[in-house]
Amino acid sequence: MPFDLRFTKGQGTGNDFVLFADPEGDSELTPTRVRAVCDRRFGVGADGVIRAVRSANLDAGEGSLAEDRDAVWFMDYWNADGSVSEMCGNGVRVFTSYLLDQGFADIPPGGELAIGTRAGVKRVSRSVNGFQVDMGRWRLDGSDPLVRARELPVARPGLGIDVGNPHVVVALADDDELDGLDLGYVPILDPVPAAGANVEFVVPAEPLVEDGVGRIRMRVHERGSGETLSCGTGAVAAALAVRHWAGSGAPNDWRVQVPGGVLGVRMFQADDGEHVALSGPAELVFDGVLSLA
Structure with a gap:
């Protein structure tokens, strides 16, 4: 009715x-x-x-x-x-x-x-x-699919991260690669995750860390919604991935620049393990x- x-x-x-x-x-x-x-x-x-x-x-x-x-x-x-x-x-x-x-x-x-x-x-x-x-x-989900995207000339490895919903994070070389992506098309994952995934493409700022805070840029194709101006769980996954790649000594506080603004991500210890917080x-x-x- x-x-x-x-x-x-x-x-x-x-x-x-x-x-x-x-x-x-x-x-x-x-x-x-x-x-x-x-x-x-x-x-x-x-x-x-x-x-x-x-x-x-x-x-x-x-x-x-x-x-x-x-x-x-x-x-x-x-x-x-x-x-x-x-x-x-x-x-x-x-x-x-x-x-x-x-x-x-x-x-x-x-x-x-x-x-x-x-x-x-x-x-x-x-x-x-x-x-x-x-x-x-949060957790690394163990999936590291290859990711193909329109206007990205070569497939790139992705890092699978679960933050309550599934994500695959892909590191790009520079801002030109990030800006040149056509995310009007669904990125292709190989192998395809059973439940699908949000796909984040990230570029570190230069310098990566300033005043103890990590800085990255991100664009995202959200499962079920297409490219969006922002994705909160995606920002969390992207910051976690870059910290993972950066290794020991990487900060636990991050600023994530998305097309729609800036989000804060913070990793911290809790009674049941490491948690991650999103602010914005x-x-x-x-x-x-x-x-x-």
Whole structure:
């Protein structure tokens, strides 16, 4: 049946989302509807759709509550092509901004907000320029596929990294190679990961480290969304990959320049191993109503 979707448009370093509240989990979110909403000519236009659902009212949210009873709200994230995604680093920050704006949640001074996702519970705190998300533990996934991309003359080795969703990071020689990529075409991975992957192309700044902070540039082709102006989990994966390649003595603090702005990445020790945090802005742009079939 047709219904009116009351939504908020939000963005984090140009990675944009359509957010809407469905606390009881009553709305039927389908791939067809998600594609219609995200269409930049006939819909609102976005890299993805985020539904705010109480964790208790969604099957996927039960695991979040089992992990942390404070994870009252679940970020139900869908890519622009209508596929469901495990996580979105920029999306978590924008989702947090939305929850605060709608009066659904609060972050007291010095406090945190627990958010349920399909990649586990993420804890969000305020930062100087927006929000910081503890993305949890990460791992090298053991896959090092060859990556081919349009306007990249020779296939390059990639490094597989899992930060709650799958990534392959590719090092390029210089800014010209990075700027010359045509990411309107899907990069080809060999072998192809079973669940697909986001693919990040990175170039180190010169110098790589300045005032104890590592600096890189990145472009990304997101699984299910195509090239985006930013990818939060991609920035995390890119910083982890460059630190891995740089070896001992590489810093744990990084600035990642993406087409939509700058993101901060920080690696730190926790009780269960090394965690990685993502920080950056989150902006709510406008509200609207869209009639959907």
